Amino acid sequence: MKTPRQLVTISHSYVVTLNRRLANEMARVGAGRWDVKAVAPRSFQGDLSPLKLQREPGEPSQVEAVRALFSRSAHAFLYGPELRTLLTNRVSLVHSWEEPYVLAGAEVALLTPRRVPLVFSTAQNLPKRYPPPFAQLEPWVVSRSAGWVAFGETVKQNLLARPGYAGRPARAIPMGVDVELFQPDRAMGAAFLRELGWEQEGPPVVGYLGRFVTEKGVELLRNALERLQTPWRALFVGGGPMEASLRAWGERQGGRVRVVTGVPHARVPQALNAMDVLCAPSQTIPRWKEQFGRMLAEGFACGVPVLGSDSGEIPHTMGDAGRVLPEADVAAWTAALAELLESPEKRRELSARGRERATTRFAWSAVAREHLDFFESVLG
The missing domain is CATH 3.40.50.2000 (Glycogen Phosphorylase B;)
Incomplete structure (x- = not known):
């Protein structure tokens, strides 16, 4: 030997x-x-x-x-x-x-x-x-x-x-990514929603996970959500300098927005499982573009359908397991969100693709x- x-x-x-x-x-x-x-x-x-x-x-x-x-x-x-x-x-x-x-x-x-x-x-x-x-x-x-x-x-x-x-x-x-810690568990997600005062039944939840900063595309996502004709709820998990403006915007949305800060990493799987779609609308700036995008791999592992921009590494992280969209195209983001929110079947398809990519690649x-x-x- x-x-x-x-x-x-x-x-x-x-x-x-x-x-x-x-x-x-x-x-x-x-x-x-x-x-x-x-x-x-x-x-x-x-x-x-x-x-x-x-x-x-x-x-x-x-x-x-x-x-x-x-x-x-x-x-x-x-x-x-x-x-x-x-x-x-x-x-x-x-x-x-x-x-x-x-x-x-x-x-x-x-x-x-x-x-x-x-x-x-x-x-x-x-x-x-x-x-x-x-x-x-x-x-x-x-x-x-x-x-x-x-x-x-x-x-x-x-x-x-x-x-x-x-x-x-x-x-x-x-x-x-830890695919045992991050895995599909809708019951865990439903419990997280109840903590926020929401029930699992209701409009699909559009999720965001990360820093509340301009380059992460928070403003683009808000603009896309406002254009939607399809019913929606939005969950923003993270923290950063845009928190105050994000909360102020959320208060104008009639109870369909929740902004959650201070979530420890051990609870991130619960937050992800509360989402029906995860968005990573990162925006390239002169001194920064998205790197690996850990939230993408964690979202895949939890079986959450993912929409990501074409900034930096995101297209390579996504492969064919999610939808890659032009980073500055609000209309494209609005259309993609509407398509997924209106089609549970398409969400299930992306969910399966994402979980497979997480277990075989990440x-x-x-x-x-x-x-x-x-x-x-x-x-x-």
Whole structure:
């Protein structure tokens, strides 16, 4: 029997157990072929408060804690010197889930022995120019790597135009979704509606999940809803600077709009199951376009029919499982909503397509297999 290969995967996001799902799934689906070691900070300064390394009993991957220095900046933090030992002891491949232009990404590349292949993951979906020293770090890390993973097809196409990237093996792999947590459950959705003062019987519910900001298309969705002749209700779940104006608009809609904030991730499946249609009307702006769109994969997994704009990665995430619409065309959005709201049969068809896409493309087990398959192709 062949000795399993040794994979070291590194990410500051691994400080949170949920973010180690990729590492744990690679250990699970690669059992017998790969031993997986996940390197995480002992602590890291999060957006709201310091985060301490979380551990769960029975994790398939071996979790190794190292120091993180200067972690108030995701661009400028560094791992402690103990990382060097973890990268030099019988390692077959190093996977760095740190962008190649940040200091930690360069540190991982520097400490990985030349004989050990390095693969990094990146989410850069826009052409950008970085200031020194980050502009100098990126091409060096790319030249040191044996390959790279793009979190989406638009990320891959964007980076292939940058110096050095086209000369390395690359693969576009989506982010994953927990298809056991996110699954169709209309009873759970009906309970969520009752909490809002609605019954399941009534006009179909048009849903939105995400930040309440202009670039996410909140204004376009409001305009499309106002044009509808078909009866509707609307559920906006999220938060952001447009909350006040969204609530004010909702109060003028005669009780058919609910705006819900502060929903923890564990309750998102309930909110999605309360929706009959999920809308992702993202709008491209000069410094942003939609990336993977996690709410799309989660909506698919819950069997919710999805309408999405043609901004950024959305068409690639959607495939043929949802409807892709022009991002600025209010009339097209109004027509598509009317068609779905008036046809339970079409909603059922999209629901089945979405669930199948979630389980075959976005399930963490499928995402982990794609990573290991790519690593094996790099090793030859």
